Amino acid sequence: MSYPDKINFLELFGNQIKTLRNEKKLSLRELAQLCDIDYSDISKIEKGKRNIQMTTIVELAKGLQVHPQELFNFKIEE
Template sequence: MAEKDVDSRLIELGEQVRKVRESKGMTQTELAYKVDKEQPSLNRVEKGRINPSYKYLLDLAEGLGVHISELIPEKK
């Protein structure tokens, strides 16, 4: 898989995380605190700058009160 493909998928993942977070009325700071992460780390996830681990995504899903599948963007 080309690096550009990976980058675009991380951006899509981050956009989905942000969409779900905002639908719950939470700020990055609130969610980061709830899941014991640093806000800048969550910001990097939402911007597609880092590849979060499965555990990180599980933590986010739990903090948002959703199933992890809701954080994974649908295929286009």
């Protein structure tokens, strides 16, 4: 199994956050209010421009009302 580089992984993770946010029909600002993260930071996370801490993962999961594991439920291209 091959693993993505750091940049690619951050982009895949960010895409998953954006997908979940859109499925919940939340704007960046709405999600930011639900998880106490600045909306500009969420935008950077979704674009793969921000490497985040474990506590941020918990906050995002709380705001999206999903188990933290769901945030990592994306396919890694081989």
